Amino acid sequence: MNAYLKLAAFDSRLYFRDFLTIFWVLVYPVIMLLLFGFIFGDTTTTEVGPRYIESYVPALCAMNVMSVAVFTLNINMVTARENGILRRFRVTPVRKSTVLASQATQGLFLVLAGAVEIIVIAKLVWDIPMSFMGIVSLFVCLLIGAVGFFSLGLALSGLAKTPGAASGFAMIIFFPSLFLSGISMPVEMFPSFIQNISAWIPMTHFVTMVQGVWQGHAITTYGFELAVMAGFAVIGVVLALLLFRWENK
Amino acid sequence: METVIDLDKVRKQYGTNVAVNDISMKVGKGEIFGIVGPNGAGKTTLIEIIEGLRYADSGTATILGKDIRKHAEEIKHRIGVLLQSTSIPGKAKVKEILSLYASFYNKTSTNTDVTRRLGLENKQNAYFKSLSGGWKQRVSLALALINDPAIVFLDEPSMGLDPNARNEMWKMIKQMRDEGRTIVVTTHYMEEAEVLCDRVAIINKGQLIALDTPKNLITLLGGTKRIGFKNVGQPNKEAIATLPFVTKVDWSPAYIELDTSNIDQTLKYVFQLAASENWDVTELKLHESTMNEVFSEMTSEGQGIA
Numbered sequence: 358m359n360a361y362l363k364l365a366a367f368d369s370r371l372y373f374r375d376f377l378t379i380f381w382v383l384v385y386p387v388i389m390l391l392l393f394g395f396i397f398g399d400t401t402t403t404e405v406g407p408r409y410i411e412s413y414v415p416a417l418c419a420m421n422v423m424s425v426a427v428f429t430l431n432i433n434m435v436t437a438r439e440n441g442i443l444r445r446f447r448v449t450p451v452r453k454s455t456v457l458a459s460q461a462t463q464g465l466f467l468v469l470a471g472a473v474e475i476i477v478i479a480k481l482v483w484d485i486p487m488s489f490m491g492i493v494s495l496f497v498c499l500l501i502g503a504v505g506f507f508s509l510g511l512a513l514s515g516l517a518k519t520p521g522a523a524s525g526f527a528m529i530i531f532f533p534s535l536f537l538s539g540i541s542m543p544v545e546m547f548p549s550f551i552q553n554i555s556a557w558i559p560m561t562h563f564v565t566m567v568q569g570v571w572q573g574h575a576i577t578t579y580g581f582e583l584a585v586m587a588g589f590a591v592i593g594v595v596l597a598l599l600l601f602r603w604e605n606k
Numbered sequence: 607m608e609t610v611i612d613l614d615k616v617r618k619q620y621g622t623n624v625a626v627n628d629i630s631m632k633v634g635k636g637e638i639f640g641i642v643g644p645n646g647a648g649k650t651t652l653i654e655i656i657e658g659l660r661y662a663d664s665g666t667a668t669i670l671g672k673d674i675r676k677h678a679e680e681i682k683h684r685i686g687v688l689l690q691s692t693s694i695p696g697k698a699k700v701k702e703i704l705s706l707y708a709s710f711y712n713k714t715s716t717n718t719d720v721t722r723r724l725g726l727e728n729k730q731n732a733y734f735k736s737l738s739g740g741w742k743q744r745v746s747l748a749l750a751l752i753n754d755p756a757i758v759f760l761d762e763p764s765m766g767l768d769p770n771a772r773n774e775m776w777k778m779i780k781q782m783r784d785e786g787r788t789i790v791v792t793t794h795y796m797e798e799a800e801v802l803c804d805r806v807a808i809i810n811k812g813q814l815i816a817l818d819t820p821k822n823l824i825t826l827l828g829g830t831k832r833i834g835f836k837n838v839g840q841p842n843k844e845a846i847a848t849l850p851f852v853t854k855v856d857w858s859p860a861y862i863e864l865d866t867s868n869i870d871q872t873l874k875y876v877f878q879l880a881a882s883e884n885w886d887v888t889e890l891k892l893h894e895s896t897m898n899e900v901f902s903e904m905t906s907e908g909q910g911i912a
Binding site: 359360362363364367370371374375437440441442444445446447448449450451452 | 657658659679682683685687689693694695697698702705706707709710711712749759
C-alpha cells in the first residue's frame with residue numbers, strides 16, 4: 358500500500374515537471390473549450406435542448422479521460438520501459454499491479470484537476486447551470502470511464518516499443534473516438550451508417566452517460582451505458598495485466 | 607563458510623544458442639565474488655537468473671537458502687541491485703528517489719543512514735540528471751543498499767567513472783563487504799576483478815571455465831612471470847636458456863626477457879651467471895602476470911582449464 362501511494366505521488370510530481378503533460382491535460386482542453394464555446398456556445402441543437410456549452414463541458418471532461426489514458430499514461434509507460442526504469446523496478450519486490458494501479462491513480466488526479474478547471478471556466482464565462490448531484494454524478498462517471506480507458510491506455514503501452522510507436526497507436530484510438538463519439542457534435546447529426554459505427558465505440562456511450570448525468574438525469578437511467586463501460590473496464594484490466602512488460606526485449 | 611548463492615547445473619537456452627551451459631558454483635557469505643567474461647559470454651543471463659529476472663530452463667538456483675523460482679518476491683526483499691544509472695528518471699530529486707525505493711521493501715535501513723554513508727546529504731534536492739557520473743553511481747548504490755540487503759549485485763560498478771571516482775567506488779564496495787554483506791560484481795575491467803574480488807568466476811561461451819582467487823588464477827596459468835634486463839657485456843645465450851625454471855627466452859640485441867615458473871630462484875641464478883661471466887644486470891624489470899593476461903589467455907582460444 359505504501360509503495361502504491363509513494364509511486365503514485367512520485368509519478369505525479371514528475372508529470373508536473375513535464376511541460377507537455379501540463380499542456381495536453383490542463384491547457385489543450387481549455388483551448389478547445391474556449392474555441393468551441395465561443396463559436397457554438399449559446400446555440401441549441403433542438404428547440405428545447407440545453408445550450409451547446411452545457412453538453413460540451415461534460416464531454417470535454419470525458420475526452421480528457423481518453424487523452425490521459427492513450428497519450429499520457431501509454432507514452433509514459435513506454436518511456437519508462439525504454440529507459441530501463443521498469444527494469445530497475447523489476448529487481449525490487451514491487452509488483453506489476455502496483456505499478457499499473459499507481460499510474461492509473463495519478464492519471465485520475467490529472468483528469469479530476471482538468472474537470473475542475475473546465476467546469477470553473479465554463480461557469481465563469483457562460484454561467485452554465487450546475488447541480489450538486491450533477492457534479493457528483495459526473496465525477497462518478499468519470500471514475501467508471503477512467504477504469505476502462507486507463508486500462509486500455511496501459512494495455513496499449515504493452516504493444517509499443519518506443520514512445521513514437523506508442524503515440525501512433527494512441528492516435529489510431531483517439532481521433533476516431535474524438536470525432537465519432539459526439540464530443541463536439543451530437544451523434545444524431547451524423548448519417549446513419551456513421552451512427553452505426555459510433556455505436557461500437559466505447560467513447561460514444563461514455564459521452565452519452567456524462568452528458569446525461571450532467572443535465573440532471575440519474576445515473577441509474579444509463580444502465581446500458583454503464584454495462585458497456587463495465588465490460589470495457591473488465592476487458593481493459595485483463596489486457597493491461599496480460600500485455601504488461603518490464604522490458605522491451 | 608556459509609553459502610548464500612548455490613547454483614546447481616543452471617542452464618538457459620535461446621533457440622540453439624546455449625547462453626548458460628550447466629553452470630554450478632557456490633558463493634559464500636561475506637565474499638566479493640567477481641563474474642567476468644567477454645561480451646555475450648552469458649554472464650548477464652546468469653546474473654539475471656540469480657536475481658529472479660529470468661527462469662532457468664533446468665537446474666536450480668538457491669539464494670539465501672530459498673529456490674529463486676518459488677520465492678522470488680521474498681528473495682528480492684533481501685537483495686540489492688545496482689544497474690546502470692540510466693534506469694532512474696532524470697527529473698526526479700535524489701530524496702524522492704530514495705524515499706520511493708524505500709517504500710518497496712518491508713525492511714529498510716533508514717534513509718539518513720544510507721544518505722550519510724554515501725555522502726549524499728548535500729545532494730538531496732538535486733535532480734538526478736544534474737549529477738555527474740560519480741554521483742549518479744552513488745545514488746544507484748544507495749538504492750541498492752536501501753533495504754539493508756544480505757547480497758548486493760553490482761553490474762559494471764565502475765563503468766564510465768574517472769580513476770578517483772572508481773577508487774571511491776571500490777572503497778565503498780569493500781566497506782559493504784566489511785559490514786557482512788556478500789557482493790557479486792560483474793565487470794569488464796580485469797584490474798577491478800584483481801584488486802576488488804576475493805574470488806573470480808570466468809565465464810566463456812556459457813560455461814564456467816575457471817573459478818578461484820585472482821592470485822590462484824594467475825598462478826594456475828604459470829610460466830608467465832617475466833624477468834627482463836639489458837643485453838650488455840655479452841651474456842651467454844645458451845647458459846641463460848638453460849637456467850633453472852626458465853621456460854622461454856626472448857632475445858634481442860638490446861634487451862633480454864625470460865619467462866620463468868619460479869621468479870625468485872631464476873633471479874638468483876641470473877645474478878650468479880652474471881657474476882661468473884662478468885657482466886652486469888642492469889635495467890632489471892620484474893613482471894608478474896595480471897588478471898588481464900589470465901583473462902585473454904583463457905577466453906581467446908576458447909579453452910578452459912577448470
